[in-house]
Amino acid sequence: KNEVEQSPQNLTAQEGEFITINCSYSVGISALHWLQQHPGGGIVSLFMLSSGKKKHGRLIATINIQEKHSSLHITASHPRDSAVYICASIIRGPSNTGKLIFGQGTTLQVKP
Amino acid sequence: EAGVAQSPRYKIIEKRQSVAFWCNPISGHATLYWYQQILGQGPKLLIQFQNNGVVDDSQLPKDRFSAERLKGVDSTLKIQPAKLEDSAVYLCASSFRTDYGYTFGSGTRLTVV
Numbered sequence: 001k002n003e004v005e006q007s008p009q010n011l012t013a014q015e016g017e018f019i020t021i022n023c024s025y026s027v028g029i030s031a032l033h034w035l036q037q038h039p040g041g042g043i044v045s046l047f048m049l050s051s052g053k054k055k056h057g058r059l060i061a062t063i064n065i066q067e068k069h070s071s072l073h074i075t076a077s078h079p080r081d082s083a084v085y086i087c088a089s090i091i092r093g094p095s096n097t098g099k100l101i102f103g104q105g106t107t108l109q110v111k112p
Numbered sequence: 113e114a115g116v117a118q119s120p121r122y123k124i125i126e127k128r129q130s131v132a133f134w135c136n137p138i139s140g141h142a143t144l145y146w147y148q149q150i151l152g153q154g155p156k157l158l159i160q161f162q163n164n165g166v167v168d169d170s171q172l173p174k175d176r177f178s179a180e181r182l183k184g185v186d187s188t189l190k191i192q193p194a195k196l197e198d199s200a201v202y203l204c205a206s207s208f209r210t211d212y213g214y215t216f217g218s219g220t221r222l223t224v225v
Binding site for chain 2: 033035040042043044045048086097098099100102103104105
């Protein structure tokens, strides 16, 4: 069973602060997603990583396969970044169907 | 490219009524997923299609839920009869291959009263 653990569960920051959300998983994965969910339900895929680092605008995602750990960073945070951030893994192996195993999510609030 | 389209956006029904949700994935995406997300919880996979075949429906409550993907494109998810505990956001997602990135739809928020 692959457990995906995120920390922190809740995070409040002031506008402009650098934010880090962490994700750990327990078994080998083929890829890891970082997702953003705003109130109302819609989910946006921010990154899919299998190694190294990816950057998009103010968002940076890193993954360390050996340590089974990934981080999502937000630079110069803004109130519009307020959302739930979810990491989700795809287990590696012959039974890999692409099913996502979700972390519990990190609720981020950025105050002006 | 156009995103994953879902409709309706919101639905309120009484318990024991039936309801259907529709999903149109990104063109060319062979894999389609339906997830159920109850408030405060992470999404739970209900069913996964590869083209028009079912890959995984182990967590689909088959006594009341059904889903189909005719012609390997659009998909519908039906609940009949609905229960109060079915109140949730129903998310559709698609991917080109299982090791490719997902694209999620905006979801359908169902309230059963």
